Amino acid sequence: MDLQRLNEVKNNSKVLYNKEAVEKALDTLAVKLTQDYADKNPIILSVMNGGLVFAGKLLPKLNFPLQIDYCHATRYRGSTQGHEIQWKALPQCPLLDRHVLLLDDILDEGHTVNAIVQACASQSPASVKTVMLIEKLHDRKATPDMRPDYCELTTPDQYVFGCGMDYQSYWRNTDDIYILEE
Numbered sequence: 001m002d003l004q005r006l007n008e009v010k011n012n013s014k015v016l017y018n019k020e021a022v023e024k025a026l027d028t029l030a031v032k033l034t035q036d037y038a039d040k041n042p043i044i045l046s047v048m049n050g051g052l053v054f055a056g057k058l059l060p061k062l063n064f065p066l067q068i069d070y071c072h073a074t075r076y077r078g079s080t081q082g083h084e085i086q087w088k089a090l091p092q093c094p095l096l097d098r099h100v101l102l103l104d105d106i107l108d109e110g111h112t113v114n115a116i117v118q119a120c121a122s123q124s125p126a127s128v129k130t131v132m133l134i135e136k137l138h139d140r141k142a143t144p145d146m147r148p149d150y151c152e153l154t155t156p157d158q159y160v161f162g163c164g165m166d167y168q169s170y171w172r173n174t175d176d177i178y179i180l181e182e
Helices: 003-011 019-037 050-061 111-121
Strands: 014-017 043-048 067-074 086-089 099-107 127-136 150-155 177-179
Touching: 014 019, 019 050, 019 099, 019 127, 019 150, 043 050, 043 111, 050 067, 050 099, 067 111, 099 111, 111 127, 150 177
Parallel strands: 043 067, 043 099, 099 127, 127 150
Antiparallel strands: 014 177, 067 086
16 A cells, blocks of 8 residues: 555545544543452453554553453454454463463454453453443444443444554554544
């Protein structure tokens, strides 16, 4: 993809949440997670690549002992449409009897997060909870009652990018969250 086209995509897209709104949501999540996990010694699993920016912004706000690990499962592989789940890396920390907080950028249909939750559950953790930056609102979830355990932002059923979410593997690095306008 050429740089001019990438800049046009961003410049022609609409800001859904600016940096200040994202920071406010992160602060609210940090308060809730601190209340619920400060005394539980959790393992934070960041889902690569989308959860990387989100984790980098949220983790410094969590002022309690925790461990950090990651996993990498993907359905998108640089496109705007999902495919079959491909595992690139499983968590390395033992999850037995631990409280696991799974951090990811977006809950869309939820197939990827569902597979990761199942993989974590197979290790008999004390609990597995999902922490999402944003939830896409629609009725195509992997299971009818699927919702993130922690989430402060929502989006209509449109393609979004920024703040960890990508447009064809680009623009994860923006502070704002955009709705794609094409």
